[in-house]
Amino acid sequence: xxxxxxxxxxxxxxxxxxxxxxxxxxxxxxxxxxxxxxxxxxxxxxxxxxxxxxxxxxxxxxxxxxxxxxxxxxxxxxxxxxxxxxxxxxxxxxxxxxxxxxxxxxxxxxxxxxxxxxxxxxxxxxxxxxxxxxxxxxxxxxxxxxxxxxxxxxxxxxxxxxxxxxxxxxxxxxxxxxxxxxxxxxxxxxxxxxxxxxxxxxxxxxxxxxxxxxxxxxxxxxxxxxxxxxxxxxxxxxxxxxxxxxxxxxxxxxxxxxxxxxxxxxxxxxxxxxxxxxxxxxxxxxxxxxxxxxxxxxxxxxxxxxxxxxxxxxxxxxxxxxxxxxxxxxxxxxxxxxxxxxxxxxxxxxxxxxxxxxxxxxxxxxxxxxxxxxxxxxxxxxxxxxxxxxxxxxxxxxxxxxxxxxxxxxxxxxxxxxxxxxxxxxxxxxxxxxxxxxxxxxxxxxxxxxxxxxxxxxxxxxxxxxxxxxxxxxxxxxxxxxxxxxxx
Amino acid sequence: xxxxxxxxxxxxxxxxxxxxxxxxxxxxxxxxxxxxxxxxxxxxxxxxxxxxxxxxxxxxxxxxxxxxxxxxxxxxxxxxxxxxxxxxxxxxxxxxxxxxxxxxxxxxxxxxxxxxxxxxxxxxxxxxxxxxxxxxxxxxxxxxxxxxxxxxxxxxxxxxxxxxxxxxxxxxxxxxxxxxxxxxxxxxxxxxxxxxxxxxxxxxxxxxxxxxxxxxxxxxxxxxxxxxxxxxxxxxxxxxxxxxxxxxxxxxxxxxxxxxxxxxxxxxxxxxxxxxxxxxxxxxxxxxxxxxxxxxxxxxxxxxxxxxxxxxxxxxxxxxxxxxxxxxxxxxxxxxxxxxxxxxxxxxxxxxxxxxxxxxxxxxxxxxxxxxxxxxxxxxxxxxxxxxxxxxxxxxxxxxxxxxxxxxxxxxxxxxxxxxxxxxxxxxxxxxxxxxxxxxxxxxxxxxxxxxxxxxxxxxxxxxxxxxxxxxxxxxxxxxxxxxxxxx
Numbered sequence: 019x020x021x022x023x024x025x026x027x028x029x030x031x032x033x034x035x036x037x038x039x040x041x042x043x044x045x046x047x048x049x050x051x052x053x054x055x056x057x058x059x060x061x062x063x064x065x066x067x068x069x070x071x072x073x074x075x076x077x078x079x080x081x082x083x084x085x086x087x088x089x090x091x092x093x094x095x096x097x098x099x100x101x102x103x104x105x106x107x108x109x110x111x112x113x114x115x116x117x118x119x120x121x122x123x124x125x126x127x128x129x130x131x132x133x134x135x136x137x138x139x140x141x142x143x144x145x146x147x148x149x150x151x152x153x154x155x156x157x158x159x160x161x162x163x164x165x166x167x168x169x170x171x172x173x174x175x176x177x178x179x180x181x182x183x184x185x186x187x188x189x190x191x192x193x194x195x196x197x198x199x200x201x202x203x204x205x206x207x208x209x210x211x212x213x214x215x216x217x218x219x220x221x222x223x224x225x226x227x228x229x230x231x232x233x234x235x236x237x238x239x240x241x242x243x244x245x246x247x248x249x250x251x252x253x254x255x256x257x258x259x260x261x262x263x264x265x266x267x268x269x270x271x272x273x274x275x276x277x278x279x280x281x282x283x284x285x286x287x288x289x290x291x292x293x294x295x296x297x298x299x300x301x302x303x304x305x306x307x308x309x310x311x312x313x314x315x316x317x318x319x320x321x322x323x324x325x326x327x328x329x330x331x332x333x334x335x336x337x338x339x340x341x342x343x344x345x346x347x348x349x350x351x352x353x354x355x356x357x358x359x360x361x362x363x364x365x366x367x368x369x370x371x372x373x374x375x376x377x378x379x380x381x382x383x384x385x386x387x388x389x390x391x392x393x394x395x396x397x398x399x400x401x402x403x404x405x406x407x408x409x410x411x412x413x414x415x416x417x418x419x420x421x422x423x424x425x426x427x428x429x430x431x432x433x434x435x436x437x438x439x440x441x442x443x444x445x446x447x448x449x450x451x452x453x454x455x456x457x458x459x460x461x462x463x464x465x466x467x468x469x470x471x472x473x474x475x476x477x478x479x480x481x482x483x484x485x486x487x488x489x490x491x492x493x494x495x496x497x498x499x500x501x502x503x504x505x506x
Numbered sequence: 507x508x509x510x511x512x513x514x515x516x517x518x519x520x521x522x523x524x525x526x527x528x529x530x531x532x533x534x535x536x537x538x539x540x541x542x543x544x545x546x547x548x549x550x551x552x553x554x555x556x557x558x559x560x561x562x563x564x565x566x567x568x569x570x571x572x573x574x575x576x577x578x579x580x581x582x583x584x585x586x587x588x589x590x591x592x593x594x595x596x597x598x599x600x601x602x603x604x605x606x607x608x609x610x611x612x613x614x615x616x617x618x619x620x621x622x623x624x625x626x627x628x629x630x631x632x633x634x635x636x637x638x639x640x641x642x643x644x645x646x647x648x649x650x651x652x653x654x655x656x657x658x659x660x661x662x663x664x665x666x667x668x669x670x671x672x673x674x675x676x677x678x679x680x681x682x683x684x685x686x687x688x689x690x691x692x693x694x695x696x697x698x699x700x701x702x703x704x705x706x707x708x709x710x711x712x713x714x715x716x717x718x719x720x721x722x723x724x725x726x727x728x729x730x731x732x733x734x735x736x737x738x739x740x741x742x743x744x745x746x747x748x749x750x751x752x753x754x755x756x757x758x759x760x761x762x763x764x765x766x767x768x769x770x771x772x773x774x775x776x777x778x779x780x781x782x783x784x785x786x787x788x789x790x791x792x793x794x795x796x797x798x799x800x801x802x803x804x805x806x807x808x809x810x811x812x813x814x815x816x817x818x819x820x821x822x823x824x825x826x827x828x829x830x831x832x833x834x835x836x837x838x839x840x841x842x843x844x845x846x847x848x849x850x851x852x853x854x855x856x857x858x859x860x861x862x863x864x865x866x867x868x869x870x871x872x873x874x875x876x877x878x879x880x881x882x883x884x885x886x887x888x889x890x891x892x893x894x895x896x897x898x899x900x901x902x903x904x905x906x907x908x909x910x911x912x913x914x915x916x917x918x919x920x921x922x923x924x925x926x927x928x929x930x931x932x933x934x935x936x937x938x939x940x941x942x943x944x945x946x947x948x949x950x951x952x953x954x955x956x957x958x959x960x961x962x963x964x965x966x967x968x969x970x971x972x973x974x975x976x977x978x979x980x981x982x983x984x985x986x987x988x989x990x991x992x993x994x
Contacts, residue, residue, distance in 0.1 A: 019880050021598035021814045022585070022967035024530035031523035034603050038610035039516035046512070056622050060849045063626035071634040074877040078603075081874055085607070089867075092623025096613045097510070104620075104839065107861070109612040110509035115522050115566075117609035119573070121816055122526030124597040125584045132592075134544050135580025138551035146559040169657060170859040180704055193684065195706060208835035209860055215832075216668055216858070218683060218706025267839055322861075326509045328609055329863050344703075347696035351592065351755055351952040351961070361548045370704070370858065371658040372697055373595070373810075375817050379577075386569055389562040392507050464839040473839070479510035 019075065030078055037082055038114075041090075045098055046480055053457025054098045058091055094460065099480035100489060103462035105266070105294045105323050105427070106477025112387040113328030116380020126373050128366040131354050133376070137363050140167055140378035143385065144333055147321075150300040150390055154312045157335040159363075165335045166368040167377045171293040172209035173370060174318035174334040177341055179213045179258060182287035182315070184344040186257040199223045199249050202260040203237035205267050207291060210260045223254065230467055234422045235270035237261065243280055259288045261314070263307050264295025267464040268420075268471070269427040271295070271307050278313025290317040293332070295425050297324035298401070301394045307424065315340065324397065324426075324477055327384050331377050342367045400426040400476040403486045407474055410490040416501050420466065426476040431469065432497060443470035445500050452496045459489045507563065518566055525570055526602075529578075533586055534968055541945025542586045546579055582948065587968035590977060591950035593754070593782045593811050593915070594965025600875040601816030604868020614861050616854040619842050621864070625851050628655055628866035631873065632821055638788040638878055639807075642800045645823040647851075653823045654856040655865045659781040660697035661858060662806035662822040665829055667701045667746060670775035670803070672832040674745040687711045687737050690748040691725035693758050695779060698748045711742065718955055722910045723758035725749065731768055747776045749802070751795050752783025755952040756908075756959070757915040759783070759795050766801025778805040781820070783913050785812035786889070789882045795912065803828065812885065812914075812965055815872050819865050830855045888914040888964040891974045895962050898978040904989045908954065914964040919957065920985060931958035933988050940984045947977045 045052055066088045096107050127136030144165025145158045155161035168174040179200070186198065195218055202210050204226045214224050227241040246256045259281050261272040274290060281288035290296075290311055296319030298304040311317055318334040321327035346367040356362060366372050384393070404426040411417045411430045420429040432449060434442035447470050450463050462473045472493075476486065533540055554576045584595050615624030632653025633646045643649035656662040667688070674686065683706055690698050692714040702712050715729040734744045747769050749760040762778060769776035778784075778799055784807030786792040799805055806822040809815035834855040844850060854860050872881070892914040899905045899918045908917040920937060922930035935958050938951050950961045960981075964974065 019876065020967070021596065021600075021876070021884050022530060023599065024527045024534070027530060027599045027602060028523060028527035030599055030603055031527060031606070032520055034606050034610075035516060035519035035523055038607065039512045039519060041610065042510060042512035042515060055619070058622050060618065060622070060844065061626070063623060064630060067627075067630055069633075070637050071631075071873040072877045073879050075880060076874045076877070078875060081871060089623045089627065090611075092621065092626065093611060093613050094619065094621045096621075097611075107612065107614045108509065109609070111511065111515045111518055112509075114515060114609050114612075115518055118519070118522050118606055119526065121597070121602050121605035121609070122522075122529065123578075123581060123585075124595065124602075124816060125581050126595045126817065130548065131543070131582065133580065133582045133584075134546050134548070135551060135577045138549070138580065139555075139577065142552060142555055143559075145557075149558050170861045172859040172861070176858060192708065195683065196681065207860075208837040212833070212835055212858075216704065220680060266837070328612060329614065329861060345700070347700055349696040349754070351950060356548065370664060370700075371660040372695075373658045373660070373817060383569060385559040386564045387566060388507065388509070389560045389564070391561050392563060396509050462839060479508070 033078060042097070045095060049098070049100060049458070052095050052098060054095050054100050054460035055454045055457060056092050056094045057455070057457055063088060063092060097478055097480065099478060099482065099485040100459045101478045102474045102476060102489060103460045105475050107322055107329055108324055108326045108477055108479050109328045110326035110384060110479055112384045113326050113380050116383040117328050120376040120379045123376060125376055127376060128372050128374055129352055129354070129364040130362040131356055136376045136378065137365055139382055140365065141363055143378045143382045144335065146385060147333060147381070148335055151296070151308070152305055153317065153335060156337050157317065162338040163336055164363070165333050166365055167381070168318070168332040168334050168369060169330040170332050171207065171291060171318055171320050172212070174332050175210050175260065175289060175291060176213040176216060177334070177345060177369060178287065178289045178316045178336070179217050181341045181344040182258045183217050183219070185287070186255060190255055194255060196220055197253065197255045199225060199254045199256045200258040200260065201225045201227065201242050201245060201256065203227050203229045203262070203272060205229055205235050205265040205270050206260055206262055207266050207293070229270070231421070235265065235268050235466060237272040237277065239273060239276035239280060242277060246280065246284055256284060256286055259286055261288060261290050263290060263292040264425060268429045268466060269295060269425050270421070271424060274308060274310030274314065278310040282313045288314045290314045292317060293320040294323050297321065298397050298425050300390065301397055321381055325384065325393065326396065326479060327381050331381055345369065400481070403476045403481060403483060404428050404474070406483060407486050407490060414494065416497060420469065420471050428474040429464070429466070429471045430474065431471050432500065439469065446470045446472060449493070449497055449500065453493055456492060458492050521566060530585070533583060537586070537588060537946070540583050540586060542583050542588050542948035543942045543945060544580050544582045545945055551576060551580060585966055585968065587966060587970065587973040588947045588977060589966045590962045590964060591948045593963050595810055595817055596812055596814045596965055596967050597816045598814035598872060598967050600872045601814050601868050604871040605816050608864040608867045611864060613864055615864060616860050616862060617840055617842070617852045618850040619844055624864045624866065625853055627870055628853065629851055631866045631870045632823065634873060635821060635869070636823055639784070639796070640793055641805065641823060644825050645805065650826040651824055652851070653821050654853055655869070656806070656820040656822050656857060657818040658820050659695065659779060659806055659808050660700070662820055663698050663748065663777060663779060664701040664704060665822070665833060665857060666775065666777045666804045666824070667705050669829050669832040670746045671705050671707070673775070674743060678743055682743060684708055685741065685743045687713060687742045687744045688746040688748065689713045689715065689730050689733060689744065691715050691717045691750065691760060693717055693723050693753040693755050694748055694750055695754050695781070717758070719909070723753065723756050723954060725760040725765065727761060727764035727768060730765060734768065734772055744772060744774050747774055749776060749778050751778060751780040752913060756917045756954055757783060757913050758909070759912060762796060762798030762802065766798040770801045776802045778802045780805060781808040782811050785809065786885050786913050788878065789885055809869055813872065813881065814876070814884065814967060815869050819869055833857065835860070888969070891964045891969060891971060892916050892962070894971060895974050895978060902982065904985060908957065908959050916962040917952070917954070917959045918962065919959050920988060927957065934958045934960060937981070937985055937988065941981055944980065946980050
């Protein structure tokens with residue numbers, strides 16, 4: 019037995035392709051066999067598997083049987099057409115093929131030298147994507163900036179917080195760490211707070227500014243400006259604003275134009291977290307939501323969320339060389355003449371990890387195998403499906419749409435009866451648990467201004483109108499038991 | 507056109523399997539077509555690709571032609587049988603299949619709920635692997651500890667530095683950050699320093715203790731103890747020791763037994779970075795190198811380095827709940843009753859990122875499709891091949907083996923003539939460049955005590971004795987031009 023044999027790979031690879039194609043076929047044709055939200059109980063798997071690794075090889079067939087019988091029941095099916103929770107993590111045929119090819123070639127592109135194609139394709143493809151997003155030239159490699167594929171938005175925000183921290187510390191001295199202050203809204207992704215704490219920013223210096231329905235949960239620039247002034251007056255050092263386009267909670271949009279001006283005025287790094295909604299900005303009609311990005315220092319989207327690029331693929335663009343100062347390493351064993359040349363990018367200095375997979379391959383494949391127009395249409399289809407769902411909600415007096423919908427997320431709830439908000443929250447919570455326990459659909463929730471809100475997010479690659487209609491039918495059906503009680 | 511269609515996936519997936527199987531076949535059969543170290547020049551790819559993404563879809567065939575003609579020449583072939591640089595990043599048929607399946611199912615396991623199988627399989631498989639490594643019980647989930655798959659050793663060391671930092675800061679107060687001190691050897695991976703800087707540890711508080719040939723570049727416990735005493739006397743706060751088993755430079759081994767005792771005495775977190783050599787410890791004859799791990803707080807191996815698990819797969823084990831305090835987040839939109847239950851692991855709180863791929867699947871497949879005995883034998887084969895190479899070197903008076911070989915890395919060089927070390931370094935540097943420019947093999951280098959050293963690391967999954975013999979022939983051939991000049 020050998021770890022690699024091209025003919026074994028061929029034979030078993032074909033078996034695996036059929037296994038995966040069958041999975042997608044069954045996910046569509048026999049939804050009853052695949053509860054979208056897994057219904058297993060904690061600890062279910064331990065009883066089904068042995069206590070230790072086998073000493074001797076087991077056949078692939080046996081393993082795939084175990085996947086079918088033991089693993090698949092424990093999956094929450096993110097690629098199910100009836101998956102409407104959180105935000106989707108959208109795969110696609112092209113994204114899948116790209117992952118396969120990357121796993122097959124299995125190169126490690128930490129420096130240019132260790133696979134020039136891996137680095138150069140990433141530079142080029144991120145320029146392509148920057149152009150689709152109409153990012154300003156100084157985010158492109160041809161404009162002295164450039165992109166890098168991080169694993170996730172969490173990694174992206176961490177590296178820019180670190181770069182901004184080290185930039186300001188160079189000016190003010192490292193003993194000032196405890197005075198550094200950052201700004202974001204209370205809707206900002208939890209990874210921002212985590213990134214700040216990782217970087218040693220004091221928790222009480224993380225200003226998460228209050229939002230409410232008056233701005234549809236977008237960050238009020240006035241609050242930011244006031245907070246900065248007050249912090250400066252008290253001797254704090256403001257250095258970072260994290261603005262979000264499409265928050266995780268309700269797809270709220272922070273106003274980049276005024277925020278960017280504030281950042282520029284005060285010399286503060288502004289990062290744009292557009293993990294979900296940034297993908298939609300390849301469509302001209304959605305591009306307006308990142309107007310103002312020209313005053314940002316960095317912007318990130320998760321192409322595995324809504325650009326069909328399969329996990330993990332989180333492009334981050336920055337202006338000239340800003341990450342390298344904070345993230346550079348120079349071990350002797352990686353030194354090579356060419357690595358020191360200016361025209362060469364060494365991506366190890368743009369991220370946390372040294373090693374990195376050949377992720378640009380799948381992004382390149384997605385862009386080429388679909389083309390920009392189809393990608394825009396995939397996104398528009400999802401937005402239209404969300405609009406469709408929103409219409410259903412709006413037509414039912416027992417429900418309300420809670421926030422203005424910009425993209426493919428609808429925030430809605432059962433309306434309160436006799437103004438009883440507590441009871442209303444409880445009923446919505448109960449409705450959520452009930453519909454998810456059917457296994458027929460999976461939706462998620464959030465809380466906005468104390469209200470328990472249901473979230474219906476369209477983004478899975480198999481979702482069609484019939485799935486949305488059916489989802490609404492299921493929600494209505496299970497809501498009826500509360501509604502018919504009249505008062506609740 | 508739709509982003510996902512099971513029959514398109516099936517058809518194109520089969521094409522891709524054949525493409526990848528052919529790649530491996532050709533890599534073995536026609537090595538002359540695949541220079542191991544890519545010979546392209548910086549910027550080569552930009553001229554070959556358009557400036558922007560296509561508006562309309564392009565056929566898969568055209569894309570694969572481009573992969574063959576434009577991408578593959580720009581690859582450094584890490585899976586080539588004649589790849590002997592750095593450490594290998596070993597794939598395998600099972601690892602590749604696992605990546606495919608994970609990309610196919612495409613679930614996101616950030617909390618238990620979002621795919622119970624993804625979390626539970628990771629817990630179980632890391633217990634399996636911990637048992638193969640004979641880790642103490644308190645690193646197992648059944649012993650109140652547990653494992654988590656990080657992307658890389660860099661992420662692993664970062665999360666444990668953060669956990670240790672936050673543990674000590676809780677005691678001493680966060681204003682003491684500037685007094686925190688860490689210890690490692692000057693051979694420690696660059697990611698350790700990077701992790702400390704990310705965490706806000708002051709650069710001058712990173713003690714990289716000197717090593718030399720007297721300990722075969724292992725960290726001298728006496729130096730650590732002296733440094734700690736002296737730091738304590740000066741009011742510093744020692745909180746972290748990073749010990750390495752198998753350094754990146756020369757596969758040196760830090761002595762865990764005495765280091766662990768020191769760590770325990772002073773209440774300091776000890777992390778064991780066994781990224782490369784830890785994999786070998788599944789063989790009883792290599793297990794001794796991690797003796798003493800019982801006094802460590804964490805240990806990490808890179809299963810994508812030498813356990814055939816394909817990038818990225820970096821298991822990290824810790825004792826009870828130690829990571830969660832530093833890395834926990836609690837956004838409302840991820841709250842779910844079950845997630846709060848004690849028996850449930852939410853891996854988002856064990857790592858930097860929220861999102862995570864289903865990586866345990868490939869580790870499970872590697873362990874089952876090969877079985878522990880074959881995996882041990884794959885590793886032993888590599889060690890034997892390295893021994894074989896070492897014998898060649900030892901038999902040639904123009905060369906010398908520079909450090910004691912423990913695993914599958916041989917550190918060697920052309921010997922100096924007339925004691926001229928500078929000239930000797932220059933010649934070795936020249937020999938390295940020459941052999942790598944042939945494209946027939948790829949080896950790398952390091953510097954130890956000022957000496958420029960050649961590194962020959964066996965670990966690629968296709969490597970056999972004939973490739974090692976041929977590599978030595980190539981090295982000897984190109985060395986002869988220096989040797990025949992007699993004095994250099």
